[in-house]
Amino acid sequence: MKNISAKFIKGVIGTNEILYDGKFQIAFIGRSNVGKSSLINSLVMKKNLARSSSKPGKTIRLDFFLINNKFYFVDLPGYGYSKVSAKRYDDLRKMILWYFLYSEIKNRMAVLIIDAKIGVTPLDQEMINILKENKIDFVIVANKIDKLKMGQKEKQLKKIQAECNGLKIISYSSITKEGRKELMKEVFI
Numbered sequence: 126m127k128n129i130s131a132k133f134i135k136g137v138i139g140t141n142e143i144l145y146d147g148k149f150q151i152a153f154i155g156r157s158n159v160g161k162s163s164l165i166n167s168l169v170m171k172k173n174l175a176r177s178s179s180k181p182g183k184t185i186r187l188d189f190f191l192i193n194n195k196f197y198f199v200d201l202p203g204y205g206y207s208k209v210s211a212k213r214y215d216d217l218r219k220m221i222l223w224y225f226l227y228s229e230i231k232n233r234m235a236v237l238i239i240d241a242k243i244g245v246t247p248l249d250q251e252m253i254n255i256l257k258e259n260k261i262d263f264v265i266v267a268n269k270i271d272k273l274k275m276g277q278k279e280k281q282l283k284k285i286q287a288e289c290n291g292l293k294i295i296s297y298s299s300i301t302k303e304g305r306k307e308l309m310k311e312v313f314i
Contacts, residue, residue: 133174136187136188148232150230152233154237156205156246159240164266165198175188188200199233201221204217204218204248204252236263236266237256239266240269241269241278244284250288253265253292265285266297268299270303271303278296
């Protein structure tokens, strides 16, 4: 797919008509600073569509991007960032859980992004369990694979695969575009 149209529509912090307009939603979720926004930008080949920053915690709402006038990419806040107030952290956690558990959106899937170098954290495992228990289709992406040396890469991917109980893992790099075609097959409907 060469020509991908992608535009920011709106950011929401609670219930909103965009959530229920019938368009399929692909939610990108992961730890803060795992590269969600950079991954979205690399998928659509636009540098500044989703806001990315070297500082964790930039996304503080549900950001909706209309893709090919057909479906949405939804950039969710990251979880696990400790340099925000306890109230702010709790609010972001509630927003994420609300989106997945209580919003009643049925027409969606999730892309769970983990850091290839760090591996599966307890918070990542919690999100895997939430997605599985609630029968939400999802794919796991091991991002920042370019940060691993060749010898580490295979070993770390096997470790991640084991930690994810054999679920399919797509290794990905927003910089080199490794894994882009494979992920495109999963998310472009």
